[in-house]
Amino acid sequence: MVAHSSFKEALVAFYDAQASEREQSGLRDGRADLRDRFLRRLRDEGRDSLIELGAGTGHDAAAFAREGIQVTAIDLSAQHVALCHARGIDARVGDFYNLDFPTGSFQAGWAMSSLLHVPNSDLDAVVGEISRVLCQGGLLGIGLWGGIDREGVWEGDIAEPKRFFSLRSDDRLKAVLSQHFEILAFDITSPGEGFGSKAHYQWCVVRTPADPVVAVTGRTT
Numbered sequence: 001m002v003a004h005s006s007f008k009e010a011l012v013a014f015y016d017a018q019a020s021e022r023e024q025s026g027l028r029d030g031r032a033d034l035r036d037r038f039l040r041r042l043r044d045e046g047r048d049s050l051i052e053l054g055a056g057t058g059h060d061a062a063a064f065a066r067e068g069i070q071v072t073a074i075d076l077s078a079q080h081v082a083l084c085h086a087r088g089i090d091a092r093v094g095d096f097y098n099l100d101f102p103t104g105s106f107q108a109g110w111a112m113s114s115l116l117h118v119p120n121s122d123l124d125a126v127v128g129e130i131s132r133v134l135c136q137g138g139l140l141g142i143g144l145w146g147g148i149d150r151e152g153v154w155e156g157d158i159a160e161p162k163r164f165f166s167l168r169s170d171d172r173l174k175a176v177l178s179q180h181f182e183i184l185a186f187d188i189t190s191p192g193e194g195f196g197s198k199a200h201y202q203w204c205v206v207r208t209p210a211d212p213v214v215a216v217t218g219r220t221t
Contacts, residue, residue, distance in 0.1 A: 007153075007164035008076060008095070011117055014159040015056075015077035030189055031112065031143070034203055035060050038110070038141040039067060041205065047107040051133060053096055054114025058084035064110070065089060072106070074099070096126045101133045109133075109140040116144040116165050120151055123166070123176050131180040137210040140181065146173055147188070147200040154195075167195060173202060181206035 042050070048069055052061050055073035057080055065071045065088070073084050073091035084091035094100065096111075096118065109130055118126050134140060144167075151166040168176075170186070177183055183206050190201040 007117070007119075010159070010161040010163055012076050012078075013161065014163055015075075015080055030201075031060075032063075034112075034141070034143060034189065035063060035110075038139075038205065039064065039069075041139060042069065042108055043067070045139065047139060049106050050108040050110055051099075051101070051106045053109060053111040053130065054117075055084055055089070055091060056080055058087045058089050058091065060110060060112065061089045061091070062087045069108075072101075096129060097122070099129055099133050103132050104135040104138075105133050107135050107138050109138065111140065112143040113145070115142060116146070116167060117163070118166060119164070120166050120168070123168075124179060127176055127180050131208050134208045136208060138208045139184075140206050140208075142177075142202075142204040142206065143189075144173075144202055145195050145199055146170065146202045148196070148198050150195075165195075167199060170202065173204070177204065177206055181208055 050064055050069050050071050052071060052073045055061050055075045058073060061071045061073045061084060071089055073089050074094045074096070075081050075084070075091065076093065076095055078093050081091045081093050111130070115123070115126070130140065146168045147170060148167050149169050149172060152164065153162045154165045155162065157163050174183060174186060183204065185205040187203045188200045189203050191197065
């Protein structure tokens with residue numbers, strides 16, 4: 001059983017304290033390329049509204065906004081949200097458990113390195129809530145560390161208090177996503193970094209069902 005208040009408080013403390021440093025460091029190698037790939041898909045489909053889930057300091061949100069996409073950003077950290085505001089982004093403090101938006105509010109979503117802080121016991125409900133706020137046929141880009149099944153406080157973390165991470169095998173992640181989305185793409189983009197040689201970065205593009213009464217197939221292409 002994961003103590004939600006405890007792990008969320010640790011995340012907020014870390015990201016508030018590191019906000020200025022993260023603002024200066026920008027995105028890691030490869031992240032901008034994934035965003036640009038997703039942006040091309042959004043353009044091809046004429047998508048012009050997006051919710052970013054775990055926006056950080058707003059690098060991605062600002063890039064989407066520059067391309068004419070109406071962005072709403074969500075983050076646990078008030079300091080992150082303040083930096084998003086400084087970039088002119090509509091941002092608010094919040095988490096993924098209860099998104100305060102009507103069903104079908106957004107044509108697309110973006111969740112990079114954020115769902116890895118959601119416990120496995122909550123993942124299906126969180127993914128379902130994200131699916132709810134997307135329109136029928138809406139697109140969602142997801143990136144997170146995984147490839148192995150490991151959950152808990154990461155003892156190798158630089159943060160104090162140390163942060164909670166939930167890494168999932170490819171099959172486990174696909175199984176959860178396919179309950180709510182059609183999986184359009186699932187790629188491995190980077191080896192393990194600090195999580196060990198067997199871990200890797202999972203990059204997914206998924207779509208909500210065009211007809212909510214039709215079961216999602218979960219097939220990959």
